[in-house]
Amino acid sequence: MAMTKLFSPGPVMVKDNVRHSLLHYDICHRSKEFEALFVDTQAKILRLFEADDSYDSVIVSGSGTSANETILSSLFRAGDAVMLIRNGMFGERLLEIINKYQIPLVDCPFDWATYPDLGVVENMMAAHPEVTVVAMVFHETCTGMINPVPQVGALCKKYGKLFSVDCVSAAAGEHIRVVDNNIAIAASVGGKCLGAFPGSAYICARKELLRSLTADQCKNVYLSLYKHYQSSITSHQTPNTPNVNLFWPLNVALTNALDDETLDGRIARYQRCAAIIREGLTAMGCRLLLDSHMSNTVTSVFLPAGVDANTFLKEMEKRGYTFYIGKGDYAKQGMIQVANMGEIYEQDCRNMLEVFSAVLKQMKQ
Ligand SMILES: Cc1ncc(COP(=O)(O)O)c(C=O)c1O
Numbered sequence: 001m002a003m004t005k006l007f008s009p010g011p012v013m014v015k016d017n018v019r020h021s022l023l024h025y026d027i028c029h030r031s032k033e034f035e036a037l038f039v040d041t042q043a044k045i046l047r048l049f050e051a052d053d054s055y056d057s058v059i060v061s062g063s064g065t066s067a068n069e070t071i072l073s074s075l076f077r078a079g080d081a082v083m084l085i086r087n088g089m090f091g092e093r094l095l096e097i098i099n100k101y102q103i104p105l106v107d108c109p110f111d112w113a114t115y116p117d118l119g120v121v122e123n124m125m126a127a128h129p130e131v132t133v134v135a136m137v138f139h140e141t142c143t144g145m146i147n148p149v150p151q152v153g154a155l156c157k158k159y160g161k162l163f164s165v166d167c168v169s170a171a172a173g174e175h176i177r178v179v180d181n182n183i184a185i186a187a188s189v190g191g192k193c194l195g196a197f198p199g200s201a202y203i204c205a206r207k208e209l210l211r212s213l214t215a216d217q218c219k220n221v222y223l224s225l226y227k228h229y230q231s232s233i234t235s236h237q238t239p240n241t242p243n244v245n246l247f248w249p250l251n252v253a254l255t256n257a258l259d260d261e262t263l264d265g266r267i268a269r270y271q272r273c274a275a276i277i278r279e280g281l282t283a284m285g286c287r288l289l290l291d292s293h294m295s296n297t298v299t300s301v302f303l304p305a306g307v308d309a310n311t312f313l314k315e316m317e318k319r320g321y322t323f324y325i326g327k328g329d330y331a332k333q334g335m336i337q338v339a340n341m342g343e344i345y346e347q348d349c350r351n352m353l354e355v356f357s358a359v360l361k362q363m364k365q
Contacts, residue, residue, distance in 0.1 A: 005344070006322050007352060009141050009169055009298050010192040012342025014249070015256055018196060021248035029244050035236035037247050042232070044254035048194070048263070049167070049186055049204040050177045056210055058228040059250075060201040061243040064168035065093065066223060067187035067201035071164055072097045072135070074218040074225035075185070075209075080132040081106055083161070085121055085152065088112045088140035089327045094166060098135075101219050106131050112328070113143040115293055118151050125159045133162045138170035138186075142327040143289055144298035144337070146174065153182035162209065168192060172257050173270055173297040173341060184209050190246070193270070193297055195342040196253035200246045203228075270296040273340035273349050280353035281338070284360060289335060297341045300326065303334045307363050312336070315359045321352055 006013050027033050038059070045057040060066050072094065076082065081104035084095055089112070098105055106128045110116050116136075125134065134156050136147055149165060156163040162184040167176050171186075173193030178186055185205035190196030203225070210229045218224035227239040257266050274296050278288060281301050289300035303309055313323055313336060326335030340349060 004317065004320050004322050005348060005352065006342070007338050007340065007344065008322050008324050009337060009339040009341060010189070011198050012192060012195055012339075013344060014195050014197065014253065015343050017256065018249045018253050021252045022245060024245070024248050027244060029237060029242055034244065034247070037251060038232075038236050038238075041247060041251045041254065044251065044258060045202050045204055047258050048171055048176070048188075048254060049183075050175060050179065050263075051204055052179050054207055055178060055204055056207050056229070056232070057202055057204045058225070058232050059238065059242065059247075060203065060223065060228060061199065061238070061240075061246070062201050062223075063198060064166075064187065064189040064192075064201055065097075067189065067203050068094060068166055068168070069097050069220065070223040070225050070228065071185055071187055071203060072103065073101050073220040073223055074213060075133055075162070075164070076101075076103050077217050079130065080104070081128065081130040083108055083124060083128060083131040083134045085116050085134065085136040085147070086110070087114050087116060087143075087145065087147070088137065089142035090137045090140055090166060090168070094135055094137065104130065113145060113289055115145065116148055116152075118148060118155070121152060122155050125155055125161065131161055133164050135164045135166070137166040137168075138176065139167070139174060139295045139298070141169040141298055142330075144295050144300045145290055145293050146170075146295050147293075149183070150181050156184075157182045169298070169341075170295070172263070172266060174295065175263070175267065178204060190250045190253060193266075193341045194253050194257055196250045197246055199243050200250040267296060269345070270340060272346055273344055274299060276346055276349040277338055277340060277353070280349070281356070284353075284357050289330070297339055299338045299340075300330070300335055301338060303336060304360065304364065305334075307334065307360060309334045309336055312359060312363060315363065316355065319355050319359065321355060
């Protein structure tokens with residue numbers, strides 16, 4: 001079968017050394033060898049989030065939702081409330097978790113693709129002393145919008161709230177800067193901008209916060225932040241059997257991003273690729289969903305009137321290119337998402353645009 005180029009926002013194309021690292025001989029997760037790999041990976045995760053030594057990281061075997069659920073099921077004691085700032089499907093995913101754990105909620109919703117109004121956010125924060133944690137998505141993947149993390153981080157400092165940020169589609173694609181942005185806790189995964197495989201999630205948090213957790217306040221058995229942290233500091237291991245084999249690809253992908261390409265270099269490549277994609281699509285007469293606050297890695301674009309999005313995606317798939325159909329109502333409006341995460345380079349974008357243009361022309365006829 002012909003190889004498909006994934007222009008989808010995860011899973012992503014991985015580098016050969018990431019794939020080859022899967023062929024490592026088998027080891028036990030209670031061995032010294034695993035512990036060394038674990039500690040090394042934790043240290044690299046801290047660098048990915050641009051953390052200092054007041055932060056620590058834990059690794060959760062699961063998808064991005066597992067890391068978000070670990071955080072949201074672990075941070076609250078009786079009487080604590082969460083304020084959720086949301087403007088898209090992944091903010092709604094956080095809402096689903098919050099509701100499932102029956103955490104008292106101060107909801108701060110904005111329409112999809114609407115940049116949060118900081119005046120509204122501040123008034124709500126000021127009016128709710130019961131809120132201990134403010135949660136938000138860094139990169140709302142369903143639109144491609146980057147939310148106002150530095151500004152909300154500053155408000156959290158002013159009002160004494162812990163800032164929890166879903167960085168699932170942002171880490172390694174944007175600068176997270178947990179220290180500068182006053183982020184107390186953040187989650188991400190290997191299988192997106194970092195260029196590892198799906199199934200490795202991780203959390204970077206202030207040590208002070210991690211140390212303050214109790215077993216009782218964590219409401220999930222597997223996804224307990226307390227257990228993950230305790231296990232990590234006492235034995236350099238995970239509380240349950242982790243996806244041992246995925247630790248090598250995760251570690252290699254971190255080295256690729258941080259040491260070989262460098263975080264600045266990777267982010268600059270993503271910016272160049274996104275610019276090529278956006279320029280090319282606009283030149284073809286396609287309208288972009290956003291005109292500002294766009295991420296470095298996801299372009300949401302409406303196909304020209306009369307071009308059926310699902311048929312278009314099938315035609316592109318036949319030619320070796322995978323995209324996403326728009327989420328929710330966007331699909332009905334002919335919106336698709338073109339991502340440039342992982343092993344996608346400038347020439348891949350140019351090649352893809354040529355095929356994109358040819359298929360559009362053919363479908364318009
Ligand atoms: C911002 C954001 N949060 C959470 C998720 C959920 O991640 P997963 O599907 O890996 O559970 C995604 C997935 O795309 C995402 O983009």
